[in-house]
Amino acid sequence: MLLQRFLIRLLTMAITLFGVAVVVFVVIRVAPGDPIAMMLPPGATDADIARLRALYGLDKTIVQQFFIWLSGVVRGDFGTSISLRQDVLGLVFNRLPATLELAIVALLMAVAIGGTAAILGARERGTAVEAGIDIASGTALSIPDFLWGLVLILLFGVLVPVFDISGRVSPQLDLPFVTQFYLFESVLRLRFDLTWDLLKHMLMPAVALALPLAAIIAQLLKQSLKEVLDLDYVVLARVKGFSETQVILREALKNAALPTLTLVGVQFTFLIGGTVIVERLFSYEGLGNMAIDAVINRDLPLIQGIVLVFALLFVLINLTVDMMYALLNPRLRHG
Amino acid sequence: MSATCLEIRNLSAVLANGQRVLRSVSLAVEPGEVRALVGESGAGKTMIGKAVLGVLPLSVRIVEGDMLLEGENLGRLSPKARRTLIGTRTALIPQDPLTALNPSRRIGPQMTDRLVRILGWNGERADQRIRQLLEEVQIRDPDRVLKSYPHELSGGMRQRVLIAAAFAAEPRLIVADEPTTALDVTVQKQILRLIAQLQREHGTAILFVTHDLGVVAKISQKVSVLYAGKVVEEAETAALFAAPQHPYTRALMAATPRYTDPLASLKPVDEAVLAGLAAEIAAADRAWRPRHG
Amino acid sequence: MDEARMIRRGLGPRLWLAGGWLLLALLAAIFAPLVAPQDPLAQDLMLERLPPFWMSGAEPGYWLGTDSLGRDLLSRLIFGGRIAFVVAFAAAFAACLVGSTLGLIAGYFGGWADRIISRIVDIWMAFPPVLFAILLVAVLGTGLSSVIIAIAVIDWTRFCRVIRAETMGQSRMDYVENARIAGYGRIGIMLREVLPNVVPSIVALLSLEMGIAVIVEAILSFVNLSISTDDPTWGGIIAEGRLSIHQAWWVLVFPLITLILTVLSFSQFGEALRARFDPVLR
16 A cells, blocks of 8 residues: 555656646746857857857757757656856856755754744643744744845844855865865764864755744644643543653654644655755755846756756655655554 | 542643633542442533542643542653652543454554553563453453454443453553443443443442433432533432433433333433533633632 | 734834835925925035045035035935835836736646746746846836836746736635625636735735835946936946945945835835735735
């Protein structure tokens, strides 16, 4: 049953990705303005333009172009970036780790902040503590990551300049890294000075991304915790002598977390979508920042590649959440 | 030790809106004794059990009275000490076995967690103890049961598991909160017999909450009859059935089906009796002021 | 019930504050030429980076100071409100119209209609929304209508998902069955019986969407892709403020406060409207 569920999800995943590819291809091809003309110096002849168009396959029909591109994609060839004149897949893989690290740090923060707030609010239910948590999460939820980023820049970049407000790492540092997972690798290499520098750059964009998600987790998890805490098996655990915190962590949390989990999956894709503008805001050299440059430069192959990678990331996250849900729920596992 | 196992003195509790749910309840449970608390739904019998165990809903507040567990005044202990005392000396057999087990944890850890984490036993001793108890409640394949999730067991099996877990820590007092109400009639009898048998063998005192006078007759030595949060009559079980003193007790008995002639004697609790009780309680409420709170 | 009532009571003052701010900002935007103290486009290098009125070095008439080209910040914010509100109303209504219609169809008719619409929603949800919007504006060319179209195109799914789910719930209710037995046509039932019951959700989402549209417009201006570069927009002012943050913090602070108040107000207003219209909560 688990396998069947997995296969069905895999099929819908493929359909979704194909749809994304079609949509982005069509959207880009209706663009007025000739990307080739932008690449050439003024005074280029028509023959030069035609030659370059042929080189990038732009002289064929849209349908032909699409299937040429798609067959390349299936073989792992995403084409060549027009503005950077490099292999698209290489460019994407070069930038993706920065975005993934940012998104994962933000997710961990959101879970930590939101989870703590939910547990605290559930333990202190009916008190001023809970009311305070409600107000804080309501506010955090209503303000999007873009604005949180600006607020943080003002507070901790200008007013109390403790964090760096642009870039991924201080440019004067010598980086010994062989992969693009700087944060991860700095920890493995025990270069905690570099870890700290990376974190100082990452912290504010990560918090900006994390706050709305933390608010959702706090609200949803607190609500389901409160529902679970009235159930008989929780009462029984209290009689056994466990403290309220132990009761929440051992008995209630897992069952209350299941409904939250599905939503966190969807929200994590929103968080990753948010990296596009937040990276721009903090001049963080990730995939989203490169995507905006690609759009401004009308770099069609690069835009297609980046959008498709984002889409792949999103469907993979949804798949993972779905499978985790099935695994954590004993009824589904044995059903 | 001959200290009274549980002593409740003048316990009163109110809802958030000021309505009284317990009215100066006093009762005592001696070591090894089964005390039934009987009354209609809403009479407050479950509230008494929850008050003793410290698991009243947030909306209910105790405004006066003392509860002594083996001579220790629960109200005078710190919350942590109270929790530990309740965890080591008491246990609960809950009403609904379908909701009283955590659906996402296996049965084994749910049965042993108190022994290991509160009483500080090692895992092996806890495991042996649990297996011994499972045998006592006539579960023949303990390996399978301990590895199961709750939804893989029937209601009767789950109630056996809960009974075994309650007796495992050798508590001095068990609160049994309508432990047979949610079960099929045939299973009810087996479970009741099981509780009675384990109670005799282990010598545990039980505060047995029920609405069913038939159950009271089978299991308890003493009875407190509750109406609207007030103990209206208290007696030895045999004496109560032989000669009920209070009109409400008599009305309740008349409303209970007898196994010999189930339909002949079945009639609702007499209206006039209830009206008289209501007036009596209203008068008492007007005169009542909590000592503190 | 009790909790809902408590939330509603708590929303009282917040509803007034939110509505008050939105009304104030809207009126200022409508009558911008009358209320703005300066010409928002007038540059004066003699007046560059003037601080707000309470600081030393401020000039009278330039209440919130000026930017690095000497343009009056307050006037630019007031004129920027015009674009923000036009985008908010137009984009939110467009997204609502498309999304709610498709949601009603998917939820009420089910079957193939639902399968196709749901699949399209899935595809849309696999796009990073901001990148999608930037891409669309780049393709359509900068300008007010491009921004509105882009926001409607990316955000109709929000309406579609909610309305589809609610319509499905409503369609199973007895009164819909009764209407069918009474001989009403399917579209007639959908519009007469189902639609009124999902209106509270639509209204709340509409208000929420207006706040989101304001943000997306600001993001598009921020990456310099919104309207023409001449017209002041909140996002454009923020982009300038981000660049001169160490020299003139006020160029970032005031548009930021304006945006936050506006977004918070729209979401609070939506919540309050939902509470008022929802027959269950009422």
